[in-house]
Amino acid sequence: MIAPRPTAQECKVLPAAALRDRLALVTGAGSGIGRAVALRLLELGASVVGVGRRAQRLAETAELAKTSRFRYQALDLRDRPAAAEFVAGLGGLDLLVNNAGGQFVAPAAEISRRGFDAVTDLNLTAQASLLLAARPGLAARGGRVVNLSLSAPDRGLPGHAHSAAARAGIAALTRSLARRWRAEDIRLFCLAPGTVLTAGAGEELPAGDLARIVARTPLGRDTTPGEVAEWVAALGSGAADAVSGALIEVDGGAGLVAAAALPG
Numbered sequence: 001m002i003a004p005r006p007t008a009q010e011c012k013v014l015p016a017a018a019l020r021d022r023l024a025l026v027t028g029a030g031s032g033i034g035r036a037v038a039l040r041l042l043e044l045g046a047s048v049v050g051v052g053r054r055a056q057r058l059a060e061t062a063e064l065a066k067t068s069r070f071r072y073q074a075l076d077l078r079d080r081p082a083a084a085e086f087v088a089g090l091g092g093l094d095l096l097v098n099n100a101g102g103q104f105v106a107p108a109a110e111i112s113r114r115g116f117d118a119v120t121d122l123n124l125t126a127q128a129s130l131l132l133a134a135r136p137g138l139a140a141r142g143g144r145v146v147n148l149s150l151s152a153p154d155r156g157l158p159g160h161a162h163s164a165a166a167r168a169g170i171a172a173l174t175r176s177l178a179r180r181w182r183a184e185d186i187r188l189f190c191l192a193p194g195t196v197l198t199a200g201a202g203e204e205l206p207a208g209d210l211a212r213i214v215a216r217t218p219l220g221r222d223t224t225p226g227e228v229a230e231w232v233a234a235l236g237s238g239a240a241d242a243v244s245g246a247l248i249e250v251d252g253g254a255g256l257v258a259a260a261a262l263p264g
């Protein structure tokens with residue numbers, strides 16, 4: 001049995017105008033966690049630019065947002081020059097949410113070189129490139145960065161060797177840049193969800209595997225998109241500025257247990 005989750009409303013703990021007049025860039029804003037983040041930042045008063053490959057999905061987020069403070073651009077973040085040009089065009093930036101990501105599940109021995117590269121590119125090097133491109137805009141506004149990772153990537157996750165390597169890499173990159181970019185008034189955080197039952201997670205893993213993973217989670221439940229969104233908003237708002245470079249696991253304790261619920 002799954003333990004009770006907070007409702008979307010119960011997740012909302014920040015004051016109403018916590019992000020008023022801020023400009024945020026949210027990658028992967030056309031679905032799942034990214035969409036929940038974009039909508040919550042808008043509710044809190046921010047202007048949000050959403051990117052992703054599929055314009056139709058971003059348009060659906062715009063419909064839900066019902067505000068001109070949301071705009072979007074179809075963009076493949078692995079196209080470095082296009083992504084860099086787009087970010088530079090935004091000018092000053094208060095918050096970058098590096099959320100776009102994902103992987104396929106396969107035993108390590110069956111991941112080809114191209115497969116490994118595809119996943120590390122999306123989840124590490126494309127995020128790193130976007131960070132570098134956003135640096136001047138972030139520095140201009142004393143901005144904050146939230147990089148999405150995966151809970152406890154260093155514990156070893158069956159079927160996720162490529163992704164775990166990339167996600168541990170983004171956590172390390174976050175720590176490194178948090179030290180260096182402090183001088184430019186840029187703050188960085190790494191946020192690591194456990195299992196969030198988005199359509200994307202459902203495409204990646206069969207429902208039975210997801211249910212087994214959730215059942216092994218110490219809190220006995222999945223993490224909701226609303227919970228992740230509130231954490232992102234809090235980190236972006238300055239409420240957590242005593243934190244720097246940390247990997248924050250919003251995972252119901254999933255990272256505390258061995259990840260043996262998956263094959264591979």
Ligand SMILES: CCCCC/C=C/C(=O)SCCNC(=O)CCNC(=O)[C@H](O)C(C)(C)COP(=O)(O)OP(=O)(O)OC[C@H]1O[C@@H](n2cnc3c(N)ncnc32)[C@H](O)[C@@H]1OP(=O)(O)O
Pocket residue numbers: 101102103104105106110111112113114115116118119122157194195196200201203204205213
């Ligand atoms: C404890 C875990 C709880 C659950 C956590 C859930 C976490 C989430 O992240 S939810 C997010 C869910 N969404 C996704 O993960 C979907 C995103 N995935 C993708 O978009 C793609 O898989 C990709 C971007 C990672 C790769 O796409 P692409 O670059 O288009 O790749 P290609 O199709 O060109 O293939 C490149 C290369 O990879 C090999 N490959 C692809 N799929 C598989 C597979 N299932 N198994 C093995 N290998 C695969 C493919 O064969 C290519 O290699 P070569 O054959 O050597 O050319």
Ligand SMILES: NC(=O)C1=CN([C@@H]2O[C@H](COP(=O)(O)OP(=O)(O)OC[C@H]3O[C@@H](n4cnc5c(N)ncnc54)[C@H](OP(=O)(O)O)[C@@H]3O)[C@@H](O)[C@H]2O)C=CC1
Pocket residue numbers: 027028029030031032033034051052053054055057075076077078099100101102103122148149150151192193194195196197198199200201
């Ligand atoms: N759901 C979960 O349990 C967990 C998720 N995560 C991570 O959180 C993030 C969001 O996950 P979730 O919402 O569940 O998954 P989704 O699959 O719904 O979200 C991934 C988003 O990234 C976008 N995206 C993928 N590739 C690219 C690309 N090359 N360029 C631009 N955008 C791209 C997708 O849009 P489009 O396809 O239109 O490009 C999509 O909107 C991901 O990084 C995921 O790995 C981490 C831990 C657990």
